[in-house]
Amino acid sequence: MRVTGLGHAGMFIETTGGSILCDPVIGPSFFGSWFPFPDNRGLDWERFGAADFLYISHRHRDHFDPALLERYVPKDIRVLLPAYPTDDLEVDLRGLGYENIVYTQPGEVLEYPGGLKIMVTPLRAPSDGPIGDSSLSVDDGTASILNQNDSHPLDLEKLLSFSKPDAYFTQVSGAIWWPMVYDLEQEAKQNFAQLKRDAQNKRAMYYIEKVDAEHVFPMAGPPMFLRDDLFRYNGLGLENDSIFTDQRQFLAHMRAERPAQKGYEFVPGTQVDLDGGALTVTQTLYTPEEIDHIFDEKWDYLASQR
Structure with missing residues (x-):
């Protein structure tokens, strides 16, 4: 199995039974x-758009991009x-012309x-609201993964009855405007921002410990804000009043809390190859030096994006 990071919560999963x-x-x-x-x-969005299956976890627009679908996905x-x-x-989805619906x-x-085995687990916790959220479990005999996405499952026993994942992909960053604005x-x-970041870390660590996968990939955030009125709220904020923990910051927290846990940065172009318990991670879009610049000199990188 091969999993390629597409940015934010996006991924492209190649299996023995399709992509x-x-x-x-x-x-x-x-x-x-x-x-x-x-x-x-x-x-290469043309390549990724030619998949065998499309999975949209929920309707939030950082997960559902109608313009991208119209341009690249048949x-x-x-x-x-x-x-x-x-x-x-x-x-x-039907409004965009997608009629080949698999009702899970x-x-x-x-x-x-x-x-290939697939299970989609919808979440309808009060915090998810009426539009819901969901996770995706995939097993093709060579590996098993859990893409938990933004969801906060209430019944982990049912979710993990699918198979024990070799690799676990989960949200670790915030996605709301409290308390910054x-x-x-x-x-x-x-003070509230620090409490929120602490709560995010605690929630993510709870699931990481319960799922107990050998390999963990933080994803689904943070965003970057490039408009003038929002730029200062990137990351932890220019005045430490924001909540958007990045992958490298969370991995440092995870190492402190769970030293034996194997964790990896998952950015656009990160290629994860899994086969019978063996794992290889390769960067195909950014060099290691470019990734260091993105995370260690974040404000310079954000300014260049602006």
């Missing part, structure tokens, strides 16, 4: 404010649809030629 395009986004999303970090425009692709209580995501059910394992004293914003 799956997950949450591809170029953006900008949310009224032009939200761009994938790091920049993912240099990827209308006859098989779409793995999570079982949500409302049909909003299906309506959106919670706990149901779909089997395809080549030994609210009318609070600056000291209060800084």
Whole structure:
């Protein structure tokens, strides 16, 4: 199995039974404010768009990019649809011309030629709201992965009954504007931001410990904000009043909390090859030096993107 990072929560999964395009986004999303970090425009989107399956985890526009789908993803692709209580995501997809819908059910394992097994687990926790969220489990006999995405599963036992994942991909960063843009004293914003980052780290570590996969890949954030009025809220903020922990910062936290855990930076172009427990990670878009610049000289990189 091969998993290639596409930026933010996007990934391209190549298996013995076909390929799956997950949450591809170029953006900008949310009224032009939200761009994938790091920049993912240099990827071969024609190649990734020619997948066998399309999986959109939920309707948030940092996971569902109609313009990208229209440009790169053929209308006859098989779409793995999570079982949500409302049909909003299906309506959106059909509105774009996608009619080849595979209706998944919670706990149901779909089997395809080549030994491919897929399970989509919808989440309907109060924090997810009516549009929901979901995770994707994939096993092709050579490896098993769990793409938990933004979801916060309540029933881990059911989710992990699929198979124990060799590699685990999960959100570790924030995705809300609290407390940065609210009318609070600056000291209060800084204190609340620290509490929020601590809570994010604690939540992510809880799932990492429960899933107990050998290999962990933090993803699904942070964004980068390039508009003048939002630029200062990138990362932890120019005044330590923001919540957007990046992959390298989280991995440092994870090493301190769980030293034996193997963790890796997952950026656009990161290629993860899994076979019978063996894992190889290769960077295909950015060099190691460029990745160091992106994370260690973040404000310079963000300024160049601006």
